[in-house]
Amino acid sequence: MNIDGSTVLVTGANRGIGRALVSAFLARGARRVHAAARNPAALEPVVAEAPDRVVPLTLDLTAPATVEAAAEAAPDVTLLVNNAATHAVGHLLDMDLGAVEDVMRTNFLGTLRVLRAFVPVLERNGGGAVANVISVGAFGGTPSLGGYPASKAALHLMTQAVRADLRPRGIAVHAVFPGPVDTDMFDYVVRHEPAFGEFPRVSPAEVAAAMIDGLEAGEEDIFPDAFAAQVEQERRADIKALERRMTGI
Numbered sequence: 350m351n352i353d354g355s356t357v358l359v360t361g362a363n364r365g366i367g368r369a370l371v372s373a374f375l376a377r378g379a380r381r382v383h384a385a386a387r388n389p390a391a392l393e394p395v396v397a398e399a400p401d402r403v404v405p406l407t408l409d410l411t412a413p414a415t416v417e418a419a420a421e422a423a424p425d426v427t428l429l430v431n432n433a434a435t436h437a438v439g440h441l442l443d444m445d446l447g448a449v450e451d452v453m454r455t456n457f458l459g460t461l462r463v464l465r466a467f468v469p470v471l472e473r474n475g476g477g478a479v480a481n482v483i484s485v486g487a488f489g490g491t492p493s494l495g496g497y498p499a500s501k502a503a504l505h506l507m508t509q510a511v512r513a514d515l516r517p518r519g520i521a522v523h524a525v526f527p528g529p530v531d532t533d534m535f536d537y538v539v540r541h542e543p544a545f546g547e548f549p550r551v552s553p554a555e556v557a558a559a560m561i562d563g564l565e566a567g568e569e570d571i572f573p574d575a576f577a578a579q580v581e582q583e584r585r586a587d588i589k590a591l592e593r594r595m596t597g598i
């Protein structure tokens with residue numbers, strides 16, 4: 350799709366990759382960017398970047414009323430970017446089950462909720478596109494990282510299902526699988542799983558630019574950094590070897 354002249358909504362736009370995406374969409378000529386966050390006060394510096402083109406929006410993936418209100422407040426969206434997500438650490442067999450529920454409720458059900466609210470908006474605008482930010486973690490579950498990989502694997506399969514449902518309705522669905530990116534989320538992971546500190550990280554700006562390149566090129570599955578591209582190559586070559594490597598970290 351063409352970003353120039355488009356109207357984008359980015360969830361989790363107040364920090365990390367989401368914030369970098371807002372800047373990158375502005376740089377590529379988006380007409381308007383709805384910057385969504387659960388705490389609107391955190392969006393002040395984001396809006397300050399281009400007050401005439403960035404619209405702050407309150408949206409919590411787990412709060413249905415905020416999602417419905419956001420779909421009403423942003424009726425001009427042509428590209429929905431489901432970026433927001435949370436993490437949970439611990440081994441699935443003994444960690445707090447509430448943390449597992451939280452990560453599934455946010456990353457899987459919450460993303461689905463936002464998608465369901467915005468499909469009618471995209472359709473009214475003549476079709477458009479959705480980009481779900483997943484993770485290469487969807488391809489292998491590091492045992493100490495609890496439910497996060499499972500939530501991203503669920504999001505991956507949800508993305509495939511809705512892609513088929515939405516294609517005839519004129520909406521393209523893209524999946525984005527970043528590798529390690531230098532954000533609060535990755536810092537949190539490294540604190541709990543020091544082995545991840547060895548991985549090369551790219552900046553949020555780099556990943557945002559590569560993701561937009563993929564969207565403009567019409568790629569269904571976007572691997573926006575070298576680490577992600579390598580994981581995808583390994584997955585295609587030997588899926589069981591990749592499982593052993595990722596679960597053995």
Ligand SMILES: NC(=O)c1ccc[n+]([C@@H]2O[C@H](COP(=O)([O-])OP(=O)(O)OC[C@H]3O[C@@H](n4cnc5c(N)ncnc54)[C@H](OP(=O)(O)O)[C@@H]3O)[C@@H](O)[C@H]2O)c1
Pocket residue numbers: 360361362363364365366367386387388391408409410411431432433434435455459482483484485526527528529530531532533534535
């Ligand atoms: N960093 C990586 O290495 C990496 C790798 C692969 C994929 N990803 C994916 O990339 C995306 C962005 O990650 P990031 O690294 O930028 O993470 P981050 O720095 O931790 O930012 C996460 C964003 O999601 C928002 N969020 C969390 N729960 C929410 C909820 N219930 N409702 C609305 N917003 C919520 C956060 O808002 P608050 O500020 O209010 O908490 C924040 O804006 C995520 O989907 C993540 O899984 C990241």
